[in-house]
Amino acid sequence: MSLKLEHVNYIYGSDTKLAVHALKDICLEIPDGQFIGLIGHTGSGKSTLVQHLNGLLEPTEGKIFYDGRDIWEKSFSKKELRSNVGLVFQYPEHQLFEVDVFSDVCYGPKNLGLPKEEVEARARQALRLVGLSEEYDKQSPFELSGGQKRRVAIAGVLAMRPKILVLDEPTAGLDPKGRDEILGQIAHLKRETGISVVLVSHSMEDVANYVERIVVMNRGSVLFDDVPREVFGHVKELEEVGLAAPQVTYILHQLVECGFAVDRQATTIAEARDTILNALKTG
Amino acid sequence: MSIIEAAHVSYDYIRRDEEGNIEGEVRAVNDVSLSIAPGDFIAILGHNGSGKSTLAKHINALLVPSEGTVLVDGKDTKLEENVWEVRQSAGMVFQNPDNQIIGQVVEEDVGFGPENMGIPTKEIWERVEESLKMVGMYAYRKHSPNKLSGGQKQRVSIAGVLAMHPKCIVLDEPTAMLDPNGRKDVIRAARALNDVEGVTVILITHYMEEVIFADRVFVMDEGRIVMQGTPREVFSQVERLQKLRLDVPQVTLLAHELQKSGLPLPDGILTAEELTAELEKLRDAG
Amino acid sequence: MIRDITLGQYYQTESVLHRMDCRVKLVATLAFIISLFIVDSWWGYVLAALFLVLCIRLSKVPFKFMVKGMKSIVFLMLFAVVFNLFLTPGTPVVSFWKLRITDAGIRMALQMAIRLTMLIIGSSLMTLTTTPNHLTDGMESLLNPLKKIKVPVHEVAMMMSIALRFIPILLEETDKIMKAQIARGADFDSGNLLQKAKAMVPLLVPLFIAAFRRANDLAMAMEARCYRGGEGRTKMKPLIYRKSDYAAYGVLALYLVLMIVVGRILPI
Numbered sequence: 001m002s003l004k005l006e007h008v009n010y011i012y013g014s015d016t017k018l019a020v021h022a023l024k025d026i027c028l029e030i031p032d033g034q035f036i037g038l039i040g041h042t043g044s045g046k047s048t049l050v051q052h053l054n055g056l057l058e059p060t061e062g063k064i065f066y067d068g069r070d071i072w073e074k075s076f077s078k079k080e081l082r083s084n085v086g087l088v089f090q091y092p093e094h095q096l097f098e099v100d101v102f103s104d105v106c107y108g109p110k111n112l113g114l115p116k117e118e119v120e121a122r123a124r125q126a127l128r129l130v131g132l133s134e135e136y137d138k139q140s141p142f143e144l145s146g147g148q149k150r151r152v153a154i155a156g157v158l159a160m161r162p163k164i165l166v167l168d169e170p171t172a173g174l175d176p177k178g179r180d181e182i183l184g185q186i187a188h189l190k191r192e193t194g195i196s197v198v199l200v201s202h203s204m205e206d207v208a209n210y211v212e213r214i215v216v217m218n219r220g221s222v223l224f225d226d227v228p229r230e231v232f233g234h235v236k237e238l239e240e241v242g243l244a245a246p247q248v249t250y251i252l253h254q255l256v257e258c259g260f261a262v263d264r265q266a267t268t269i270a271e272a273r274d275t276i277l278n279a280l281k282t283g
Numbered sequence: 284m285s286i287i288e289a290a291h292v293s294y295d296y297i298r299r300d301e302e303g304n305i306e307g308e309v310r311a312v313n314d315v316s317l318s319i320a321p322g323d324f325i326a327i328l329g330h331n332g333s334g335k336s337t338l339a340k341h342i343n344a345l346l347v348p349s350e351g352t353v354l355v356d357g358k359d360t361k362l363e364e365n366v367w368e369v370r371q372s373a374g375m376v377f378q379n380p381d382n383q384i385i386g387q388v389v390e391e392d393v394g395f396g397p398e399n400m401g402i403p404t405k406e407i408w409e410r411v412e413e414s415l416k417m418v419g420m421y422a423y424r425k426h427s428p429n430k431l432s433g434g435q436k437q438r439v440s441i442a443g444v445l446a447m448h449p450k451c452i453v454l455d456e457p458t459a460m461l462d463p464n465g466r467k468d469v470i471r472a473a474r475a476l477n478d479v480e481g482v483t484v485i486l487i488t489h490y491m492e493e494v495i496f497a498d499r500v501f502v503m504d505e506g507r508i509v510m511q512g513t514p515r516e517v518f519s520q521v522e523r524l525q526k527l528r529l530d531v532p533q534v535t536l537l538a539h540e541l542q543k544s545g546l547p548l549p550d551g552i553l554t555a556e557e558l559t560a561e562l563e564k565l566r567d568a569g
Numbered sequence: 570m571i572r573d574i575t576l577g578q579y580y581q582t583e584s585v586l587h588r589m590d591c592r593v594k595l596v597a598t599l600a601f602i603i604s605l606f607i608v609d610s611w612w613g614y615v616l617a618a619l620f621l622v623l624c625i626r627l628s629k630v631p632f633k634f635m636v637k638g639m640k641s642i643v644f645l646m647l648f649a650v651v652f653n654l655f656l657t658p659g660t661p662v663v664s665f666w667k668l669r670i671t672d673a674g675i676r677m678a679l680q681m682a683i684r685l686t687m688l689i690i691g692s693s694l695m696t697l698t699t700t701p702n703h704l705t706d707g708m709e710s711l712l713n714p715l716k717k718i719k720v721p722v723h724e725v726a727m728m729m730s731i732a733l734r735f736i737p738i739l740l741e742e743t744d745k746i747m748k749a750q751i752a753r754g755a756d757f758d759s760g761n762l763l764q765k766a767k768a769m770v771p772l773l774v775p776l777f778i779a780a781f782r783r784a785n786d787l788a789m790a791m792e793a794r795c796y797r798g799g800e801g802r803t804k805m806k807p808l809i810y811r812k813s814d815y816a817a818y819g820v821l822a823l824y825l826v827l828m829i830v831v832g833r834i835l836p837i
Contacts, residue, residue, distance in 0.1 A: 041462055041463070041464060042432065042433075042462045042464070042465075051748070054752055056748050056751060056752065079754055079756075082751070082752055082753075082754055083754065086752070087752040089745065089748065089749045089752070092749065094742075094745075094746065094749075094775055094778075094779060095746055095749040095750060095753075095771075095775050096775065097770065097771045097774035097775050107753055107754075107755075107771065108753040108754050111753060111754030111755055111756070112754055142778070145331070145332070146331060147331075156753060157752070157753060160753065160754065172460065173459050173460050174331075175330040175331045175489040176330065176489055176528060176529055176530040177330045177331075177528035177529075178330075178331065180528075202462045202463055203463070205533070242463075242464050243463075244463065246533065247532070247533035247534060247555070248533055248537065250555055251533075251534060251537065251555045251558060251559070254555050254556075254559050255559055255562065258559055258562075258563055260562065260566070269533065269536055269537050269540055270540070272537055273537060273540040273541055273544060276537075276541060276562065277541070277544055277546070280546070280562070280565065280566060343793050345789060345792065345793060367795055367797070370792075370793060370794070370795050371795060374793070374794070375790075375793040377786065377789070377790055377793075379783075379786055381738055381783070382782075382783045382786035382787050382790065383786065383787065383790035384734070385731065385734065385787070385790070385791060385794075386702075386734070387700075387701065387702050387730065387733060387734050388702070390805075391702070391805060391806070394805035394806075395791075395794055395796070396794040396795060397803075397805070398802055398803055398804060398805055399794060399795040399796045399797065399802055400795055400803075401801045401802060401803050402803055403803060404803060404804060404805060404806075404807055407803065407805045408805065411805070428734075429737050429738065443794065444794070447794065447795070
């Protein structure tokens, strides 16, 4: 059930003088059950890319295949695609509209034309997956805290039972507590359901602890596509494109320059601690 | 004399049900006292709902305390006749960059405050030019705010406050909705106006790396000030901060972890340079 | 969709008309429109057309750009013309089936076409050469006397300029919410009218909530920057008439006098 992009180009306003080449020759595959971080600063094309994944934008050139089928073929139902590739936009709580939490989460599966029992069963399961217990079901979504609202919105997409869940900056505007909760919840539902998750972010620190693969975007192209420790190794290149490696990476690079025998590829605090202790012992 | 003097300030939000009957009160700020010296760079930390934004709105007289008093440049914010003077001496920049720009052209927005104050036309132009230069947005003076990035919009907002010639500026989570580059630019602008112009800056944030440069840090939780001191003093209490669910800079966290593993490192290491220097000392000694 | 309408959208360039005080342009546009409907003489139309051509030349706005914007209202004009053509009583010239075209009808239709075309070009010329905030400024200043009879002129002008500032933001917001709901399987295009209206609820509710939240934030930001109504406010860009503006008023007066004279001496 993989999603595959082949030489995708996208140009905004291609018929005007102000044409912007937002995506340049993107080749990417999202296999089953992978946890991917998509990193890039504002304007790198990551939001445009994300909208291609579920058919909201049509590539100017190139093809996108879901499960081996071209998604822009006439016979391919967009609704089906969108139920398989769930997209959670930035500030998703701004899309909530129903009188209570439960009805709002039902909106997606209802649009799929499922029977009422199935719709409600899915909504219930989605809400539990994001850690909202039954007591919230009948509350107005507008009375919840920022982090809770966002979880309701994520549940709204989850209830469509996607095989791939794409989240565009799910932590934007949240405080550290809310951020950790959301990221923890996403990791949890990834483990529970085994679906693929694409986490779009501009913060390396956010994704470093969770993902198994990082795709770095810059000016509409894929700059790096590798496991985190390899990607973070390119400190200089990352900095040149306005991104920063996690602070830990900086410290370790600095220590190496000062002659410490530490492993530069450690990305988490625990790994860094161990390699520093080791270096001090042996040195 | 201090520029801001809060004495036993409490503020209650009144919750109403659908018919408008009072359901109950929520104490958002609880017996807060603080005093801020002119020219200081102050940071207030705390997660959402800790009362930090409510406290900030008191400094601009957008809210007045339910109990206690707030004096801004010696003026009581509770008195009706002081309101405009208070708002002029303590400017405020808010979180959402889109919802605080009034003008359709950058320079007109910056001129909005001085216009309201009744400043003569010629002087408005001087102030607008000087403020836009201060935040590095002069080149964009003829642009429409809609075409700017979030960080640029926030710098325009800072210029808009600056043009009112305030003694103090309150930045209420100005970087919460920005990307890392925008965040850096805004913090740089805030630090510059503190360093160069000597304006008192009160920065409300939940990003730890932004408060390292502050003269004093206040940490709020459940409406109270629970920690205060220099950044080093505050960040040396890693476990306490973690209990408050606040971030600690990764360097500080790493140093703390190393300390727990038995390395004799000092408390409150804030930068990578400090940590490297300390580790070198250890290596050379051992 | 909405972005495609270029009719009267401000066209950035340097010209006499762009530099002219917006109050002159407002008054002139109004006078021009009135003159079109008062004059009942072919020579009058020729004169009005000459005046318009002169203004278009002075504005340096490409004629093509203006015409492109007019496409969207051609239908409206045709409707008015056809309506006049068939429904004016008079001596029949041609008649078939139940329809009759009279000589008076032909004249009315022609007149209507000329008037409407010039009216639209004339007024779009104003908006093409004046930024929206200058327009609100100009209106505020011209309507200032109404303050004496308690008309909230300043407040209305402020509301208009805030609306202008937020229209693009809300359009973008609409686009975002629409995409978000489509991603949740929403369908805004198919179904009958009732179903379509129902489908709009998930778009409109969040949009209204967002608009109110923005309004709330903006009110607070304005208050924090000492906004307290028009009282005691100074202007960063005050409206001051220059010599050229007085000259423009002179030209306008001359045009009006000529129109009246032509209308009297050379009626149809």
